[in-house]
Amino acid sequence: MEDLKFGDITVPKGCNVWTLLGMVHQDPEIWGPDAYKFKPERFANGVRAACKYPYFYMPFGVGPRVCAGQHFAMTEMKILLGLIVKKFTLSLSPNYVHDPALALIIEPKNGVDILVRKV
Numbered sequence: 398m399e400d401l402k403f404g405d406i407t408v409p410k411g412c413n414v415w416t417l418l419g420m421v422h423q424d425p426e427i428w429g430p431d432a433y434k435f436k437p438e439r440f441a442n443g444v445r446a447a448c449k450y451p452y453f454y455m456p457f458g459v460g461p462r463v464c465a466g467q468h469f470a471m472t473e474m475k476i477l478l479g480l481i482v483k484k485f486t487l488s489l490s491p492n493y494v495h496d497p498a499l500a501l502i503i504e505p506k507n508g509v510d511i512l513v514r515k516v
């Protein structure tokens with residue numbers, strides 16, 4: 398809405414500023430040297446234990462336009478995952494190639510083949 402000085406950076410009026418969340422979520426400075434690894438267990442003790450600055454973790458955005466469905470989405474995923482692991486064991490197919498690609502969100506470029514076995 399108006400010219401802005403942010404440190405050494407001048408942001409002219411009318412300019413859109415975007416945060417590259419994909420970069421923030423994989424910054425070794427914040428997540429440690431294994432930042433690029435798919436390691437869900439890093440969240441075992443919560444976001445605070447997983448990274449240096451918890452407010453840098455924003456999978457659902459932040460502020461007044463934060464995702465309206467975030468609690469619904471998390472609850473739905475937990476219920477669904479619970480129902481699935483009750484009946485099946487899941488393991489990663491040897492065909493899987495780790496190649497995260499940044500689209501709107503970070504997505505597996507070649508998909509994820511999962512081996513599903515009945516418990």
Ligand code: HEM
Nearest residue numbers: 455456457458459460461462463464465466467469470471
């Ligand atoms: C894992 C699932 C989801 C992820 C990662 C996600 C992520 C996001 C992100 C990053 C934003 C933008 C926030 C911003 O601008 O700062 C957003 C916005 C939004 N999301 Fe989600 N979302 C998910 C599921 C859902 C679901 C299930 C719903 C509805 C049932 C939903 C409804 C919305 C709405 C309405 C907005 C726009 C909020 C606004 O602009 O005021 N989302 N979401």
